[in-house]
Amino acid sequence: MKKPAFGFIPQRSCLALKKRLSRADLVVTHPAGHVAAVSYEAYRMASPRILVVGEKIVAEQVRIASSLAGIPVLTWPLLAARLTSWSREGAPASPFCWRPLARAFAYVHGLDPHRYTRKWRLAAPEGPIARTLLRRWMLEAVSRADFVITGSDNTAIALQYDHNQEGMHAPIVLAMGNDRNARAIEEVAVTHGVPLIEHDICAKLLDGKARACDFVPADHWGEVIDVMRTLFPLHRRRFRRWFDKGELQNTDEGNEGEEWKKGTPQ
Numbered sequence: 001m002k003k004p005a006f007g008f009i010p011q012r013s014c015l016a017l018k019k020r021l022s023r024a025d026l027v028v029t030h031p032a033g034h035v036a037a038v039s040y041e042a043y044r045m046a047s048p049r050i051l052v053v054g055e056k057i058v059a060e061q062v063r064i065a066s067s068l069a070g071i072p073v074l075t076w077p078l079l080a081a082r083l084t085s086w087s088r089e090g091a092p093a094s095p096f097c098w099r100p101l102a103r104a105f106a107y108v109h110g111l112d113p114h115r116y117t118r119k120w121r122l123a124a125p126e127g128p129i130a131r132t133l134l135r136r137w138m139l140e141a142v143s144r145a146d147f148v149i150t151g152s153d154n155t156a157i158a159l160q161y162d163h164n165q166e167g168m169h170a171p172i173v174l175a176m177g178n179d180r181n182a183r184a185i186e187e188v189a190v191t192h193g194v195p196l197i198e199h200d201i202c203a204k205l206l207d208g209k210a211r212a213c214d215f216v217p218a219d220h221w222g223e224v225i226d227v228m229r230t231l232f233p234l235h236r237r238r239f240r241r242w243f244d245k246g247e248l249q250n251t252d253e254g255n256e257g258e259e260w261k262k263g264t265p266q
Contacts, residue, residue: 017052017061018065020051024039024071025040025105026039026104027063027071027072027073029073029080030080031075032077034053034054034080034081035052037051037062037071038093038101040120040133043121046141047095047098047140048092048105048137049090049091050087050089050091050093051089052089076100079100082097096172096214098134102130102133103130105120109122134213135181138158138174139185142158142188143192144174145174145175145189146159146160147159147194147228148186148194150182150198150199151182151202151203153178154179155177156177156185156202158175159171159216160174171216176205176206177206197230199223204220204223205217
């Protein structure tokens with residue numbers, strides 16, 4: 001049976017696609033045919049959410065529907081590739097996408113300031129729109145962090161690691177900052193029961209190559225693992241996702257596991 005030509009998609013699929021796109025704030029496209037529709041509502045979401053992800057026929061349908069609905073469409077290959085690779089449809093956007101997404105949202109805000117100021121709660125932004133949004137998303141993400149490292153010089157960095165998540169080969173920096181931002185990170189961590197530990201690596205990460213919404217630089221993996229070694233025995237159930245089943249059995253038997261001995265979180 002021949003596949004239906006473009007435009008002959010079942011009515012239910014068209015209606016479902018139209019319904020999802022009605023809540024979109026932005027559509028990001030890739031010349032190769034990938035597309036992602038993103039939405040953010042400050043009163044309902046902690047961070048941007050992926051409404052539609054698709055390619056080929058679906059991507060073309062999304063482009064046409066977005067144009068008819070007046071939804072901004074940006075051709076941004078890097079962001080489109082990240083959204084389609086790191087995020088799932090119906091789920092929050094991956095932290096790896098937050099930094100470029102904040103810039104894209106700042107552009108969209110300029111197209112209709114009145115609408116998006118209300119929708120994104122930007123009546124009194126603290127600095128540029130992109131920086132305000134990124135800081136808000138990072139602070140919201142601290143509640144999902146595995147632990148927060150604090151420094152004696154009033155610095156803080158929130159990290160997360162999940163061995164079973166595809167592509168997560170090292171801990172990711174969810175949030176980082178000093179002074180006022182550090183205090184805000186610590187307050188969120190205490191409120192949500194996220195473990196805090198003081199270590200001098202915090203200042204090194206802030207002064208070095210570490211960036212929010214990105215992996216911990218390989219130069220600092222050993223020091224981060226030292227912190228994880230300290231925390232794991234105290235919160236064994238909470239941090240079971242740091243290992244696969246075989247490694248977890250080794251740790252339950254009292255061994256450190258091969259990954260800890262190697263000194264790299266593979």
